[in-house]
Amino acid sequence: MTRLSAAFAQAHPALVTFVTAGDPTPGATPAILDALVAGGADVIELGMPFTDPMADGPAIQAANLRSLAAGTKTADILSIAKAFRARHPETPLVLMGYANPMTIRGADWFAAAAQDAGVDGVICVDIPPEEDEELGPALRAAGIDLIRLATPTTDAARLPTVLDGASGFVYYVSVAGITGLQQAVQSSIEEAVARLKAATDIPVAVGFGIRTPDQAAAVAKVADGVVVGSAIVDLVAQHGADAPEAVRAYIQSLASAIRAARMEEVA
Amino acid sequence: MNAPDTLTPNSYRAQPDDRGHFGEFGGRYVAETLMPLVLDLDRAYRAAKEDPAFAAQFDDLLEHYVGRPSPLYYAERLTEALRESAPDGKGAQIWFKRDELNHTGAHKINNCIGQILLAMRMGKTRIIAETGAGQHGVATATVCARFGLPCVIYMGAKDVERQAPNVFRMKLLGAEVRPVTSGAHTLKDAMNEAMRDWVANVHDTFYIIGTAAGPHPYPELVRDFQSVIGTEARAQMLSRINRLPDLLVAAIGGGSNAIGLFHPFLDDADVKMLGVEAAGHGLDKEHAASLAGGSPGILHGNKTYLLQDEDGQITEAHSISAGLDYPGIGPEHSWLHSIGRVEYTSATDVEALDAFQLLCRTEGIIPALEPSHAIAAVAKRAREMDRDQIILANLCGRGDKDIFTVAEALGVKM
Numbered sequence: 001m002t003r004l005s006a007a008f009a010q011a012h013p014a015l016v017t018f019v020t021a022g023d024p025t026p027g028a029t030p031a032i033l034d035a036l037v038a039g040g041a042d043v044i045e046l047g048m049p050f051t052d053p054m055a056d057g058p059a060i061q062a063a064n065l066r067s068l069a070a071g072t073k074t075a076d077i078l079s080i081a082k083a084f085r086a087r088h089p090e091t092p093l094v095l096m097g098y099a100n101p102m103t104i105r106g107a108d109w110f111a112a113a114a115q116d117a118g119v120d121g122v123i124c125v126d127i128p129p130e131e132d133e134e135l136g137p138a139l140r141a142a143g144i145d146l147i148r149l150a151t152p153t154t155d156a157a158r159l160p161t162v163l164d165g166a167s168g169f170v171y172y173v174s175v176a177g178i179t180g181l182q183q184a185v186q187s188s189i190e191e192a193v194a195r196l197k198a199a200t201d202i203p204v205a206v207g208f209g210i211r212t213p214d215q216a217a218a219v220a221k222v223a224d225g226v227v228v229g230s231a232i233v234d235l236v237a238q239h240g241a242d243a244p245e246a247v248r249a250y251i252q253s254l255a256s257a258i259r260a261a262r263m264e265e266v267a
Numbered sequence: 268m269n270a271p272d273t274l275t276p277n278s279y280r281a282q283p284d285d286r287g288h289f290g291e292f293g294g295r296y297v298a299e300t301l302m303p304l305v306l307d308l309d310r311a312y313r314a315a316k317e318d319p320a321f322a323a324q325f326d327d328l329l330e331h332y333v334g335r336p337s338p339l340y341y342a343e344r345l346t347e348a349l350r351e352s353a354p355d356g357k358g359a360q361i362w363f364k365r366d367e368l369n370h371t372g373a374h375k376i377n378n379c380i381g382q383i384l385l386a387m388r389m390g391k392t393r394i395i396a397e398t399g400a401g402q403h404g405v406a407t408a409t410v411c412a413r414f415g416l417p418c419v420i421y422m423g424a425k426d427v428e429r430q431a432p433n434v435f436r437m438k439l440l441g442a443e444v445r446p447v448t449s450g451a452h453t454l455k456d457a458m459n460e461a462m463r464d465w466v467a468n469v470h471d472t473f474y475i476i477g478t479a480a481g482p483h484p485y486p487e488l489v490r491d492f493q494s495v496i497g498t499e500a501r502a503q504m505l506s507r508i509n510r511l512p513d514l515l516v517a518a519i520g521g522g523s524n525a526i527g528l529f530h531p532f533l534d535d536a537d538v539k540m541l542g543v544e545a546a547g548h549g550l551d552k553e554h555a556a557s558l559a560g561g562s563p564g565i566l567h568g569n570k571t572y573l574l575q576d577e578d579g580q581i582t583e584a585h586s587i588s589a590g591l592d593y594p595g596i597g598p599e600h601s602w603l604h605s606i607g608r609v610e611y612t613s614a615t616d617v618e619a620l621d622a623f624q625l626l627c628r629t630e631g632i633i634p635a636l637e638p639s640h641a642i643a644a645v646a647k648r649a650r651e652m653d654r655d656q657i658i659l660a661n662l663c664g665r666g667d668k669d670i671f672t673v674a675e676a677l678g679v680k681m
Contacts, residue, residue, distance in 0.1 A: 051581040052455065052566060054462045055298045061449060074578045099296055099565040104579030126565065128302045130286065131294050134565075151300040153469055158303055176300050177467035 003092035007042045008203035013220040014042035018229030020063035022072025035244035039251025048097030057180035059230040085118030094121040107138035121145035121168040169203040180230025183209030213257030220261040279533035287483020289602035295482040338365040339503035344629040359652035363662040373664035375406035381492030383410040386473035396475045397461040399454035400590035401433025403477030408442035418442040421460040425452035478521025479597035482568030493527025512659035518641040520591035524663035543644040545586035546613035553585035556613040557596040571598040587616035588636035614643035635664030
């Protein structure tokens with residue numbers, strides 16, 4: 001069983017948390033990652049900053065720019081990942097970002113570097129299944145899950161294309177839009193998750209616009225995982241050097257809500 | 268519109284493949300939310316290409332609204348002026364394709380007419396676009412006014428400032444201009460913001476991309492709409508002097524005017540082609556020459572040459588010409604560069620300013636700063652070519668919008 005499948009095999013839905021690597025500095029990221037784990041995060045998405053984050057809203061755009069302004073390099077991100085793996089042997093780590101920084105040295109280089117760093121999965125925002133050969137074969141050969149995104153615009157005819165080659169989990173982007181702005185209505189999330197789960201055995205995590213414990217709990221009732229990103233990035237922006245404690249407390253509130261939600265369901 | 272080409276296996280005009288690849292370049296690198304829409308657009312474009320009514324409407328608007336065909340003009344005094352400083356027997360004849368005489372003052376309108384017709388075929392009711400110099404924004408605002416569709420233009424805040432006349436034009440035409448303050452506040456950032464709008468409004472919004480770049484099928488359809496330039500020029504050359512030019516020259520930002528001129532000539536083996544990138548302050552300093560100073564990468568939906576660092580972070584471009592101030596280039600140019608069919612060079616800000624003034628004084632034509640880069644390259648090449656040889660350059664825009672920038676560069680207070 002991989003670290004990712006173990007994370008989704010627990011009694012409660014997985015809490016999937018995103019932060020941008022190197023925000024506000026590369027040196028600050030390890031303590032923030034530790035705070036995510038301490039607060040109860042089940043999966044860590046480590047964002048690779050990019051100059052042109054086209055799918056991201058203002059919060060994560062700003063985090064990307066802060067990180068790059070602090071001088072974050074790909075080598076720093078891989079070091080952060082490798083050190084995380086040494087400190088947290090069980091918590092799955094997923095690199096998330098855009099195609100260009102991932103493919104600039106070649107897919108094989110990236111897959112080998114990610115494998116060496118103990119990375120479990122990769123989410124690439126702008127490589128759709130149609131361009132899979134850009135990254136997919138190299139990652140699979142290295143035993144790294146390629147996590148695919150499904151969206152409200154992914155219709156039934158297209159869904160098999162998206163699921164073909166997907167592993168780890170499916171990330172359902174619940175809003176047609178950019179990160180961090182609005183949340184989808186619960187009924188549309190429920191309908192979409194049901195549609196996805198009918199088509200695949202891979203766990204389905206839902207993200208975009210989830211900020212409060214109540215929202216997380218509502219999604220946890222129907223999905224295998226709840227993804228929270230911009231709200232954590234906002235805390236990092238707000239608290240700077242003191243971010244770890246704020247992040248830990250916030251993650252704990254989400255983790256408790258998710259666990260309680262599933263227990264209500266079972267009861 | 269051209270009739271579908273009869274292609275030989277060795278044709279340079281057979282690209283892209285059905286997945287939008289020009290050799291290793293091009294493709295569809297977009298977020299999943301956009302992917303179904305991009306596939307829809309591809310289907311809609313194939314259907315439109317097969318529909319004679321679409322071609323008829325496009326041709327009619329180009330003739331009666333845009334003012335096509337644009338003239339083909341022999342620049343006699345420029346030719347003579349360059350011969351004065353050329354070695355004996357040298358000094359090629361210089362001809363211009365006068366796309367600056369189009370309605371709205373540049374080639375951009377050709378593409379906007381085609382795309383808004385496609386948008387309406389697809390039932391889209393809202394138009395967005397990015398703009399650098401403002402020419403594409405003005406052209407988009409123009410066709411939106413013509414067809415009564417609401418229009419939002421994303422423009423880098425820096426460009427809003429240096430292209431104030433075009434901002435006012437867009438507003439007069441009823442468009443909403445949204446200044447973009449992320450990144451370097453220029454064209455690349457405007458394109459990021461337009462893509463963010465698009466992804467949030469896929470149900471009703473059509474994104475009119477201004478250059479031959481972006482996810483497939485944009486590079487192909489923009490090229491096809493702009494190919495009216497080369498198709499006309501080729502026929503005009505044959506009818507005027509019964510021969511084809513020896514060299515085609517065009518400026519390149521994203522490269523839509525250049526591909527529009529070049530594409531219909533690609534299989535004419537004796538016609539050489541020269542694309543001119545913006546060398547800004549110089550290729551060893553800040554510039555916008557993606558082929559000369561960049562490497563292949565993925566941005567804005569396609570794989571192409573980009574200005575970037577070793578980690579794949581996009582670096583800022585610089586050109587005095589806002590329309591060339593982009594760190595990438597259309598994927599078909601990357602392919603034509605890689606196979607050597609088209610030669611690419613560059614001209615600096617200073618060379619473009621010199622060429623700008625040269626054309627003003629010798630021909631009574633104030634060119635935009637974008638084609639001024641092409642004219643700079645023409646001036647160099649003409650002196651090296653024989654007098655009976657012919658250069659055809661694309662005068663893709665007029666310079667009214669640039670007079671403030673030029674005045675500032677020349678130290679003139681207005």
